[in-house]
Amino acid sequence: MSPTHRDVATVGVGGPVGSGKTSLLTELVPRLREAGFDVGVIANDILTRADADRLRERFAGIVPEDLVAGVETGACPHTGIREDPSMNLRQVDAFLDDHPDLDIVLIESGGDNLAATFNPELADYSLYVISVAEGDDIPRKRGPGVVECDLLVVNKTDLAPHVGADLDRMAADAREVRDGPYVLTNCKDEAGVDDVLEHVQDGVLFA
Numbered sequence: 001m002s003p004t005h006r007d008v009a010t011v012g013v014g015g016p017v018g019s020g021k022t023s024l025l026t027e028l029v030p031r032l033r034e035a036g037f038d039v040g041v042i043a044n045d046i047l048t049r050a051d052a053d054r055l056r057e058r059f060a061g062i063v064p065e066d067l068v069a070g071v072e073t074g075a076c077p078h079t080g081i082r083e084d085p086s087m088n089l090r091q092v093d094a095f096l097d098d099h100p101d102l103d104i105v106l107i108e109s110g111g112d113n114l115a116a117t118f119n120p121e122l123a124d125y126s127l128y129v130i131s132v133a134e135g136d137d138i139p140r141k142r143g144p145g146v147v148e149c150d151l152l153v154v155n156k157t158d159l160a161p162h163v164g165a166d167l168d169r170m171a172a173d174a175r176e177v178r179d180g181p182y183v184l185t186n187c188k189d190e191a192g193v194d195d196v197l198e199h200v201q202d203g204v205l206f207a
């Protein structure tokens with residue numbers, strides 16, 4: 001029987017608009033390839049396929065073009081990853097038709113509010129990316145995205161001094177509101193990205 005989305009590890013990457021989801025994928029995917037994983041990428045966008053186009057360009061020579069796809073969710077990005085993940089699941093199946101040995105599919109959600117979480121049927125492991133530039137009280141608000149994801153990524157740490165964000169407080173709040181781990185990242189200089197990679201690898205292996 002040909003493989004379906006149930007036979008491949010899926011990793012969701014969610015978070016508010018502009019927090020750095022695409023930037024994190026740009027760093028993560030080449031590392032996963034280097035670690036020996038065959039990777040596919042789906043980028044959800046509300047009304048365009050701009051993120052997918054951007055990623056296809058960035059992954060030229062690293063990921064086959066037909067393993068980078070866009071899904072247009074319309075105005076409610078959370079619907080496509082939570083209430084009705086069928087469009088994304090169909091895209092995973094389409095990847096597997098031509099690449100039955102695929103190991104991991106990374107699924108970037110469209111930017112959404114702090115309540116957006118991945119349907120467990122769509123993502124075996126989920127990351128939630130927030131940016132320190134949007135305020136250091138985001139973890140304390142206990143949004144379901146922040147609390148329920150498998151790994152919280154606090155990105156743009158380089159901007160903390162410029163926006164008066166207190167990273168120690170963000171880390172303490174993340175520990176307070178979550179049972180799971182968090183990583184501080186700066187996608188501009190790649191700080192923390194290898195830690196994210198380790199969590200994703202462990203998450204995928206033990207999913």
Ligand SMILES: Nc1nc2c(ncn2[C@@H]2O[C@H](COP(=O)(O)OP(=O)(O)OP(=O)(O)O)[C@@H](O)[C@H]2O)c(=O)[nH]1
Nearest residue numbers: 016017018019020021022023111155156186187188
């Ligand atoms: N200074 C700084 N800028 C960053 C960092 N990560 C991402 N950016 C910038 O933040 C902007 C948004 O990053 P994206 O990766 O497009 O964010 P996104 O979450 O994919 O955005 P949407 O798909 O629109 O929701 C871009 O200009 C990035 O270059 C970081 O760690 N530090």
